[in-house]
Amino acid sequence: MSEGANLREISALGELRSGLIRFGSETQSALNAAALEIRRTLDWLQERAQHWQNQVRQRQAEVEQAAAALRRCEASGYYDRDSGRYYPPNCSAEQHALLKARLHLVEAETALKEVKDWARLVQQSYDDYHIQAQRLEGHLNQEVQVAEALLQRKEDILNNYVAQAPPEATHSMKGGSSPEVERSSERERGPERG
Secondary structure, eight states: OOOOOOOOOTHHHHHHHHHHHHHHHHHHHHHHHHHHHHHHHHHHHHHHHHHHHHHHHHHHHHHHHHHHHHHHHHHTOEEOTTTOOEEOOOOHHHHHHHHHHHHHHHHHHHHHHHHHHHHHHHHHHHHHHHHHHHHHHHHHHHHHHHHHHHHHHHHHHHHHHHHHSOHHHHHHHTTOOOHHHHHHHHHHHOOOOO
């Protein structure tokens, strides 16, 4: 006599299918979150680049003003007509101001270069990431849909099988055990010792 199939957990296929759908959705969310974070970083770097470009322009103007002030100071020296001697002015404050302005300009130019280098590096990394993320997304969408459809078909087949099974087999498939299954399990366990 043939025994019926022992189908106790058909619902596990539905749970697996739901888990697969959830995995696809969560993976897509993770890809979107990563892309958004990279975009935010690029936007922030663009903002910093704009800030340092403004600083470079402002500090170039400060260097020009300090250089003009130094030229005016140096031009304020005079000759003594009686002795014919030249008296140079004390322009140390103007020289110091020009040196300070030039250092500030170099600082801004260095910061601007660093920001641009980082922006270029992040953009290149984002482009590489975007290509890989699109591939993953394409594979994920395709494979999840195929797997979901396969699991749904298998679940439908098994549910149809259970619906068409004879009553005593249905009892065993739904979680109960038939006398044949109980006898079979006793044989596998061997005699009980008491």
